[in-house]
Amino acid sequence: MNVRYRADIDGLRAVAVLPVVLFHAQLGFPGGFVGVDVFFVISGYLITSILLQSAGSDRFSLLDFYERRARRIFPALFAMIFATLLVGAWLMIPSDFEALGRSALATLLFVSNVLFFLEVGYFDVSAHLKPLMHTWSLAVEEQYYLIFPLVLHLVAQRFGRRAVVAALVAAAVISFGLMLATAGTRSAFFLLPARGWELALGALLAACPGLSPRSRRQAEALSLAGAVAVLAAIFALDDQTTFPGLATLLPCLGAAALISAGRGHAPLVSRALATAPFVWVGRLSYSLYLWHWPIIVFGAYGALSDPSLLEKGIAVGLSVLLSALSLKYIETPIRRGRVFSSRRAIFGGASVAFTAIAIVGAFTYVSNGVPGRMPQNVAQLLDWQDAAVDPSLDCDYSDDVRLQAHDICVAGAVGATPSFALVGDSHADAWAPGVFVAAQELGLSGYQIVLGGFRPYGEDLEARTALVVDALRALSVETVFLIGFWSAEATGFIYHSEVVETPRVIAGNDERLFRNLEMFVNDLPGKRFVIFDDNPVGRPLDRFSLARHWFARSGDSREGLERSDVAIYRTVYQPVLERLAAAHDNVRYVPAFVDALCREGSCPRVDPEIGALYRDGNHVSVAAAVSLVPLFRSLLNEALSAPSH
Structure with a gap:
């Protein structure tokens, strides 16, 4: 043979x-x-x-x-x-x-x-x-x-x-x-x-x-x-x-x-x-x-x-x-x-x-996976659970069917007529508890339109953006809070695969982001937009990545990112959002998240008073979102008391 x-x-x-x-x-x-x-x-x-x-x-x-x-x-x-x-x-x-x-x-x-x-x-x-x-x-x-x-x-x-x-x-x-x-x-x-x-x-x-x-x-x-x-x-x-x-x-x-x-x-x-x-x-x-x-x-x-x-x-x-x-x-x-x-x-x-x-x-x-092998610090990190959200403040993700029917989730003060809308992707959903706790304290409620991976007119999202635009036109609210994973949209960066030290900036992405957001704003001339910056993202903020790091490479217990690493990405998308706000009277850019979550030189994963600030390396925890209630309350007061656009 x-x-x-x-x-x-x-x-x-x-x-x-x-x-x-x-x-x-x-x-x-x-x-x-x-x-x-x-x-x-x-x-x-x-x-x-x-x-x-x-x-x-x-x-x-x-x-x-x-x-x-x-x-x-x-x-x-x-x-x-x-x-x-x-x-x-x-x-x-x-x-x-x-x-x-x-x-x-x-x-x-x-x-x-x-x-x-x-x-x-x-x-x-x-x-x-x-x-x-x-x-x-x-x-x-x-x-x-x-x-x-x-x-x-x-x-x-x-x-x-x-x-x-x-x-x-x-x-x-x-x-x-x-x-x-x-x-x-x-x-x-x-x-x-x-x-x-x-x-x-x-x-x-x-x-x-x-x-x-x-x-x-x-x-x-x-x-x-x-x-x-x-x-x-x-x-x-x-x-x-x-x-x-x-x-x-x-x-x-x-x-x-x-x-x-x-x-x-x-x-x-x-x-x-x-x-x-x-x-x-x-x-x-x-x-x-x-x-x-x-x-x-x-x-x-x-x-x-x-x-x-x-x-x-x-x-x-x-x-x-x-x-x-x-x-x-x-x-x-x-x-x-x-x-x-x-x-x-x-x-x-x-x-x-x-x-x-x-x-x-x-x-x-x-x-x-034989969990008994884990030392106490790693086990505690893996066992951490995010705080529960009040059901009256918790909305499911939107879907195409509900958007077409204009069946939009309402959160905040029970019985209050919705007076604003929160729109965005999973980052918006992560910040939603803070937004709606602020609304509840003010006796307000709002709509939530959140879809995983959504960015206005992003790649392959034209049809879905049209559904969001149509739904917003049908809602009798002027103020729209817009939150998104701008780091990914502007640079191509996703924290699981790329680290902040080696940004993968794709030529033209910043201009594409500006063009897409401008189309979205122009589609809704009767709305007033409040656009936020992106929260820090990266493996050192992800508890599973940290647990792997602590267990496999014992000795280095750092928790967080250098602020300079976060700035690598912020300097790409922030000029886009600032330019958009400068070009449109109905757009305001609020660079609040990085300043709230970072200290002078670093962006820690855990705050001694608030607790864990991130549920993974990409999304903030409920505690972090609620810690910004005073900011959201102030922004809601300003937006809703301003003259109609």
Whole structure:
């Protein structure tokens, strides 16, 4: 069952794995994630080449196939999962460790792709808290090979090789269609039905030797085109690309072209891939893929800022070192039969390891991440609960149906005719208790129109903005309090993924924010707007980020942001709001939140008199909102006593 060894395919593995590792380490390679697609094509080609040697004959043995897979996949995988659980017990807070236990069980059962499909997107920031996130691709492969060998054998046995090719073409077309129909979704990314065509493409190469170039010149041209396609995918695509989608053709067809061109000929690109450095990395690729992501996750776990260039380099270097050790002392001895030499031994050893890891993973999961590991200060931080809001002052988020019906929530003094409206996103909702306590003390009430992520005329929010405008026109109030996550809108900054020390300012966003707000104001000429600044945001204000920091990196107990860090973002959006107020008589800008929440040089997470000022790194607590009741009361008095606009 031996297939002719091709050094250029090992080299292609290196081209696949290095961009993945460097992309994950944030060391360039914006489309490095396509390396997984290259792996799928390689896998489909090699495994099908092996299977076709015996498929349809009496020599075919599923046990032989699965023994080879067990020797190849299990040893390093089980070692990585077990090591990850041990390090997780040492570093992770309970909620993260519980999730790790759950994902360890899913990885053992090769259904982690389904778990992560249900939990999180590949490019989402929370993926950086999941050390086994990368095992989704192994799950896709093993699900494929659970079914494929037997189906291949039965089709070949009954209908012959041509039927195998026809079945592969049909499966690839159906899977490709599903991928296009669900392009860019989590299901297309994580699940086998929309990924199977990539494995089937490699399988078709194995089943159709005639697809190889017939001359050296054709092989040179095909290999060059394949290399350009793969490199274009690695450097031209990024996390904003609709993926999987049509763009997935670039790495997959590129990999197929390189595999085909190197079959029977030795074009220049194939010879380059067959050189010692590429082959060495290629042979390391499976272990490197397994070990790099947990190292990157744990290396950054609990940090309150992004890793430095040196730290990223150390993570990659440690990944290579650990992978080399894994290859030499775990993978190779078992794959070559020097350890667990018999089939009974390998399956028995795998069963014992599987059971042991499953017990640890299950215990971690059912015990809610073993919270008894936490020291008292971390446990208190995690157990903190925000204050409850008086039901008469608490409104649900608005939705499109209620907006269309002008069914707007009213809060404040019971029975009072609404005299103002609070409009905005989740930041507005966080400040709402303070606004409506102030209204209640004045015997007033107001409307609340709050939608998650809402900014007037923000990206993809034109239709929703029109509903808000229409609702406000229908309300007999003049004063509108407008609160929003201006930091994100003006700079592209979201505290989970970027830290204040490294702002990601997007050119033109400030001008776009001004234009959008001006359109909103112009749509409502009869209203008087009071627009507030944004509250500080950042990981050091988030209790979960702080808990990770305290537990994983004990000794640094800082709570809060430097005021200069907050100013980085405020200096981008504040001129926009000031300019808007200067250009419109019915707009007033009130820069109150940062001044209220920050001291001379810092913006603390906890105030000794008020308590915790933030419920997470993005939203203020109820106590913080209520602490500004005097300000809101004064603003309401001023606004409602002013002459009609």
